[in-house]
Amino acid sequence: LFKLIGKEAFTIAKHHCTINIDVVSSFVYEYSLDVDGKPLEKFSEKRSKISRMWTLTLYRKNYRIVLEKDTLDLWVNGQRIEADATFEDEGGEIVFDIGRHQANLKAVSSGNPRLEINHVLFVDEVEISQESEYDNN
Known part of the structure; x- marks a missing residue:
């Protein structure tokens, strides 16, 4: 207490x-x-710069997927997972499973070297937005 x-x-x-x-x-x-050692607001601001997060619900089970951009570590519900990554001229792709569902995390260049890389998550070929929660129920 x-x-x-x-x-x-x-x-x-x-x-x-x-x-x-x-x-x-x-x-x-x-x-x-x-x-x-930092106020929560500053810590959250720094984390948002070095990571990307998606939340979704698949058949009544909640998932939180986090990509650490600096290390390319991938976390699902707080557990670091191993995933297959491929890199090409247009960007990269990380393929992994969430339960029995296939997930693809694509890194795509914005076309402007001054802008950061865009990360897009697909689960069962459906794009999952970072801004909203996805629920397939």
Whole structure:
């Protein structure tokens, strides 16, 4: 259990976290969360630059797929998975399975060297948007 006020440290996966609970006035508290020594907002901003995430539901089971762009590590529901990757002039493709479903993660050049590579996820040949949740039920 957390103390009513003060700091409490804990770990989530490989990230060191601290919740800070401060008294603002009588019965009014302020909460903040630091992850790896940074405020949650800064940590989230940095993570969004180095990773891409998709959420989807396949036959009532929720999945979260995360691509770490700097290492090309692929995670499904928090578990790093092995996948087959191929690279060509137009971009690359990572093929893997989500349950009994085939997934293809394609990296496609935007055509502008100043812009980053676009990552597009397909599950059972259906494009999954990063901005919305996909549910095939």
